[in-house]
Structure formats: structure tokens, C-alpha cells
Amino acid sequence: MRCYPSISEIPQAPDMAIILLGAKSSVTAVKELAEKGCKAAIVLASGFAELGEAGLELQQALLEARGTMRILGPNTIGLVNITDNIPLSASSALETGKIASGSVAIISQSGGIVGSLLSRSNAGGIGLSKLVATSNEADLDVADMVDYLVEDASTKIIVLYIEGLRSPEKFQKAAKRANLAGKPVIVFKIGRSEGGARSAASHTGAMAGEDRVYEQYFLQNRTIRAQTFADLVDLPVALGSQSIGSQVKKRALHGKRIAILTSSGGAGTLIADNLGMLGFQTPLPDEMTAQQLRNLDKNLPIDLGNNPIDVTLAGLKPDLLRQIIAILVDSPSYDAIVVVVGSSALAMPDLMADAIGSVNQTKPIFAYISPYAPELTKRFIQRGIAAFQSPEGCAKGLAALWQISHWPDLMPELTSQTYERVALGAQNYQGTLNESESKALFKKFYIPVAHEKVISSAADAVDFYRHAEQKGVLKILSADILHKTEVGGVAVGVSVSELSHSMALMKERVEKNTGKPITQFVIQEMETAELEMIVGVRKDILGMVLMVGAGGVRAEIDQDSAIYILPTEPFKTITREIILGMLESLKIWPLLQGFRGSSQLDIEALISVIQQVAILAAQFRDNLLEAEINPLFVRKQNEGVVAVDGVVILNP
16 A cells, blocks of 8 residues: 655545554644644543543643644544444454454454454444544543434444443433433443442543433433443343344333243243343233133143243144244233243254244243353344343343333433522632531521530520520531531530530540631521431532432441432423332331321421422532432421531532
């Protein structure tokens, strides 16, 4: 091929360039290419942001050098357009001659994982359309690729392997477009454990974030989350990614009633067990379906008193097998059929495939290949039959199909509510607010707070106590100590006669435990509650996260909470329906409703406070780091709620 000694001597601007140079030389090449008018470049070199501060500076220089040119990488193995047979990679793992063309696109932030998924997909008979390693994502990222693939006619399923998201809002828009286009997005997100998150951060500098927030983020954006690496092969099969000529089968799963047709009792039970763990039912055939099966062949040894429906398939004619499957497909008792393919299929591999493939599949039909026979599984998939090598993969495939068939029910499109900005006065809120300052801010947002007074000595509390028998809650007041109970900074039931002594003891105890000076206290009216809850918001890389759950000192022990990522648009907040859904998901929801004869609690007052906290978060969205009410005392119906402690942390 014609070669040139330098970029400047190339006679015309190239459409794109693959740069196989060291890190510093790559920056120079990018600058020269940009000046030449090149549209895009793939930078393979490592030695950028994945190495830390020095590498980050070099990556910034790369970005500055590119001008308007788009960059994939650096630290990438490149991309392959399999549909049009265009390999833009120096990796032998991505040779197009070895890749079957199809409708699944794979986008990965790890180059090594692209090769791993490629080999697994090829072995499983899954045809691919595009392969991209985004790696450091100095410019183009996962969200850009999803956005592009929405318009790509050859791609029907988008598979992602990610460590974190650099542009959550951009990804949100791309995922919404994919959903509207009917293209499922399947994501495997690593970093669920502390070690995994640390490894992800060290690999490419991706912001890992809290895994639970990612779980909610994917759900709100109607993106299917793969729980295991194997799911990245099984789920595309389940969602109809296998091509049959130019046709791609798409079958919705309307319900959770599954018929299991098997010749192996053990294999059928494996499927039934895995389905049951994911919330599916395996009902017996209705009488009409059972009678139709009996009428097929009086000598057919078929057990209709069970599901799995056990049929001895040895010696069966394809016509008979086809009729059995067709009856189950037409049956009003079932929403999908799983056919267990036994060892006999090894000798007659086309018997079952022909029977399943020829049935009018108005409902999903999955095949579980019971013997370990990868080539047989591949053969089924290449013929357009969703086939799985494990019972877990089969069950999870059905769960994913049910999920995308029911997105509107699982995550309805609820219009955000608008709100008016709350007048805050001249006070400048910044840094960490102490408890009293935090509750004063809550009051401005119409959140009921307990009556209290800030004191430095017992004499300051004279007008707080209305009578000698009254008792109050004494607490230290410090913006530096957020968990007062843990350091001995809270005393309940303190009378006016005990106040001076209690303050002295508390001051000594807390200063000994923390080494921080205590000069102020809060004396607070004692409040009663039927239930203690926690309501808070926290800034995460994916957005502002609202949290509600069981509160008080048991908040971290019970771990009973629900989260929701708040709208990103200015002057938008969540609706009452969303908040109610969060509350209904809690284990303590029965206590709010009135459990075993107890009174119903003031759910409407609770919803109102949660919504006001969300409005506070929206108004302070540019500098709020965290705000929390814990505990929020919830009383009986029509008796309201009251915040008895809280904290607000803003950027300094």
C-alpha cells in the first residue's frame, strides 16, 4: 500500500486515522491530523489518565490538540464494523474473518473484555454488528456509542460492559432513544464490591459510584442490568437478537405462567426451580389443553398431572412433537414454553429444532439444552431458537424478556412536578450546617421541626421550660460532629434541675471522645412517634439521589430504604405517585398502614415532607452535597410528622 513519510505529506485529509504511537507522540500526531482536516482518530497508546495525575495532564493535552476531530480512546484496541467488514483495530482478536455478522452490538470500556465477549458470542452462535472499546473515553464515550447505534439499522440489541459513566445525563437521553426505538440495552456494570470498585477506578479512572444507585439509575432509564458475565451472552439470545435472514424475531412475554415440556424429570425440575426463584409460575394444564394433548395419541406416555409436563421423546415423530408444542403455545394457561432438550437430541439434533422452528411462535419458546453440548446450542441459536446451556440462563432470559415487555408497569413515565423557588432571605447557606441551622432551613421548606433552643449555659434555657416537671432532650451543637449519639452527645428526659449537671457531663464526655471543643447545646422538646424514619438526599455522580427508609439509630442496621434519582431539569421535582411507590417498597410499609390492629400513620404528611426535601435538593442542586432528616417522627393519621434531628452539607 502507498505510504507517506509524514502526516503533512498525505495529499488529502483522511477520513480517519489509527494512531499506533507512544503517548506523547500520539498527542503530536493528533494535532497534525486535526490541522490536516481529519475527521476522527483512534488512539491506541496507553500512558494517559489510567496512570493518574501525570497521565491525566497528557490526556488533557490530547483533547486540546484534537480541535474538532473526534477521538476514540486513548488506551483502546479500537473498533470493528462487522456489518460492513471494516476493522479499525490492530488487535488480532478482532479479525473480521472470524466474526459472524448479526444484530448485537458490543460496547466495552475494557478492550480485553471486547475480545472475551467476541469469543463467547461466536462460540454461542450470536451474530454481531459492531464492536467498540471506548476505554479512557477522553472524548467519545459509551453514551455516544448507544446514541449512534439507535440509528444503526443493523443493530437490534446493544450490550454494554462498563466500569462507570462519565456523562450520566447524555447516557439517559441515549437510553431513552434506544427504548423508544425498541432496541434493548443490556448493561454489565462492574464495581459492585469495594475491591471491584477500586479496581475499576484504577483501570481507567472511571467514576464508579455506589452500585445501588446504578441499579436504580438503570431501572429508571429502562436498561436491563446483567447480574453475571454469562448474562451478556444469554440475555441477547432471550431478547430475540438471533437473525434469521433479515428478520429478527420479537415476542413479548405478557405474563409469568410457563409450560415446561421435558423428557428428563431432573432437568425439568431444574428449570421449574430457577423459574420459581424469579417469580414465575408453572401451573398445570387447563382441562381443555389436557384433553387436546390426550387426543393426540392414546399410547403417548404423557403426565398431565404435573408441570413440568413429562413426555418420553424417544422415538417421537417430529409431527407429534410439533403438535404438542403448538397446543401449549395456543393454551390460555401459558404465556411461554420452555422445552427441555435431552440427550437423545445429540443423535437427532434436528428433530427438536425442526419441531420448535416450525411452530407459529405467537408466544416465546425457549430451549434448555440439558446435556453439555455447545455445538447443539449454537445450532439452535443459529436457526433462530432461543437456546441456553444452563437452567439459570434460561430463567434469567425469560425474566429479561418479561422486564422489557412490562417497562411501562415497572417504571412508568411519570411527568415531573414543577415547583416554585422558596424565598430564603439574605442568609448565605454554605459549608456544613449544624443541627439548629439545618432545621431552620428545613422550616423554610415547610417541614415541621421540633421546638428547641440553642443554649450555652443552663441559664439560657429558663424560658424554654414551661414548668419544673417538663423534660427535654439535651444535645451537643456542632457542625463537626454529625453522629451525636455515638459520642455521648444526646441525653433524653433532662429536667431544668438536671440541666447544668447534664451539660457539664456531656461536654466532658464528648470532648474526651472526639477531641473537639463543645461550646453550645440544643435543648429540644420531647416528641413522641409511632415510627421513626429517615429522609435524605445526596449528590452522586449519577445525579441527586433521594432516600427514604426506616430511621433512628437503627437506620444503618435495618438497611430498609428506597432510593430514587431526582429529575435533572431546573424547577422539576418528583410526583406524589413516585414517593408512594418508594414507601410501598419498604419492609416497614405495613407499619405505616396500620399493622395488626394498630392505627394507620399520617402517610400524607410523610409524603409532603419527602416532596419538600426533594424540592430543597432541586433548589440547592448546584451546591448541595447532602441533606438528611433522621429521625423523622411519624405519628398517627392526621397528627402529622416532625423532624427532630437533621444535617445539611453544602459546598464551602
